[in-house]
Amino acid sequence: MKIAIHAFDGMSLFHLAAPSLVFGEVARLGLAPTWQTIVWSESSHVRTVDGVLLSDLSSPADASGADVLVFPSWHSDLRATGPEMINLIHTAHGRGVRVAGLCLGAFPVVDSGVLDGREAVTHWGAAAALSSRRENVTVNADAIYVDHGDVLTSAGTASAIDACLHVVRTLLGSDAAATVARHLVVAPHRDGGQSQYVLRPVPEHAGSAQLGRTIDWALARLDEPLTVDAMSEHAGMSRRNFTRRFAETTGSSPAAWILSRRLDESRRLLERTSLPIDKVARDCGFNSVVTFRQRFASTYGTTPSSYRRRFAN
Numbered sequence: 001m002k003i004a005i006h007a008f009d010g011m012s013l014f015h016l017a018a019p020s021l022v023f024g025e026v027a028r029l030g031l032a033p034t035w036q037t038i039v040w041s042e043s044s045h046v047r048t049v050d051g052v053l054l055s056d057l058s059s060p061a062d063a064s065g066a067d068v069l070v071f072p073s074w075h076s077d078l079r080a081t082g083p084e085m086i087n088l089i090h091t092a093h094g095r096g097v098r099v100a101g102l103c104l105g106a107f108p109v110v111d112s113g114v115l116d117g118r119e120a121v122t123h124w125g126a127a128a129a130l131s132s133r134r135e136n137v138t139v140n141a142d143a144i145y146v147d148h149g150d151v152l153t154s155a156g157t158a159s160a161i162d163a164c165l166h167v168v169r170t171l172l173g174s175d176a177a178a179t180v181a182r183h184l185v186v187a188p189h190r191d192g193g194q195s196q197y198v199l200r201p202v203p204e205h206a207g208s209a210q211l212g213r214t215i216d217w218a219l220a221r222l223d224e225p226l227t228v229d230a231m232s233e234h235a236g237m238s239r240r241n242f243t244r245r246f247a248e249t250t251g252s253s254p255a256a257w258i259l260s261r262r263l264d265e266s267r268r269l270l271e272r273t274s275l276p277i278d279k280v281a282r283d284c285g286f287n288s289v290v291t292f293r294q295r296f297a298s299t300y301g302t303t304p305s306s307y308r309r310r311f312a313n
Contacts, residue, residue: 001171003037004066006105007057008075013048015073015103015160022164023070025183031176038062042084060088068098068167071105072160078104078129081111089114099151100167102160106153110134114151121146123156149301161186173271173311174264211235211245222262222285228254262286263299270308277304 003023007016016039023037040058047053063069069092089112093099101109106122109115110133119138122130127141140146145154145163147170154163161184169177214235218226231254232242246254262284269280281292296304 001032001035001068002066003035003068003070004058004063005037005039005070005072006063007039007041007046007054007072009043009046010049010075011046011073013050013052014157015105016048016054018158018160019070019072019100019102019164021184022161022168022180025180026168026172026176029179029183031179032172038066060084064088064092066092066097068100070100070102070164071108072102074104074107076104078107078126081108086112093150096150098167100163101151101153102163103154103156106130107133109151109153110137115148115153118148118151119146120153121155122153125156169267174268175271211242211249218258219261222258222265223283224285226258226285258285259295263296266292266296266304267300267307270304271311280304 003019005016005019005023020037020039023035026032027035027037038058039054040060040063041054042060044057044059045053045055046057069089085108089099089109093112093114099109099112099114101107101120101122103123104126106120107126107130110120110130113134115137116134117136119140120130121127121140121143124141127139130137131139143155144159145152145166147163147166152163152167154160165177165181165186168180214231217234218231228239228243231246232239235242237245243254246252246257250257252260266280266284269275269283273280275283277292278289281289284292286292286295293304296302296307300307302310
């Protein structure tokens with residue numbers, strides 16, 4: 001597996017470091033024997049906006065042979081993508097290469113046309129500019145990343161880490177992603193649909209601890225019916241206050257958060273056990289195996305059985 005990360009003159013070192021760190025950690029930890037990460041550019045060296053000179057970079061020809069093509073950012077003037085780059089992206093995508101545009105890196109990806117008729121996300125401050133870039137691409141100004149399977153885009157800064165961990169999870173499984181996250185001391189999973197930012201800070205008072213205890217309580221009971229009323233009662237809050245506080249803290253509604261955690265657990269069971277699909281569904285709190293299959297396919301673009309085969313030894 002070869003990951004090719006694009007670099008250019010004037011880019012932020014942080015934007016380059018985020019995917020380099022996550023994907024590089026996979027190789028350093030020995031999680032995938034053939035895993036390789038390269039940094040490429042149109043020239044042999046670039047200077048970041050921080051003044052750091054990067055030399056001996058790989059070439060576009062090296063990038064064209066990658067399995068995953070990552071654009072961590074784009075020029076601050078949001079210039080139009082040149083025809084050579086558009087052709088590189090379009091050709092790679094046509095070969096089945098996964099393409100990822102992180103933060104402003106969504107601009108060259110959208111310019112290439114591989115997201116026509118679909119949804120993209122970028123830093124919220126550039127969402128309006130991206131919307132005007134290509135009229136048949138819908139821009140989500142709120143999500144932290146959107147993955148179509150073949151093309152992924154993410155919001156700004158730290159969201160790139162979430163998106164890259166998501167790619168690791170997709171390619172190597174949840175255990176590998178959790179191992180990388182643990183070594184980087186970051187959260188192992190934030191849903192792509194979570195908000196990019198919180199409108200109001202979470203107050204520091206006793207309710208915060210209560211909410212944390214309720215989250216732990218819910219995670220231990222994913223196989224049980226978990227209603228908002230039950231969770232708010234456990235937290236000792238009114239339903240309205242609990243729902244508001246929960247969204248401020250997690251960026252998600254309680255119901256959406258519970259569904260995501262159930263799907264997370266189902267992936268873990270599919271990867272690590274041979275339990276029948278209907279047992280996985282019950283253990284993760286789904287009322288029926290049909291509902292489970294529908295939710296799983298809608299979220300991950302594949303069936304539980306196909307997902308399990310991907311990680312079979």
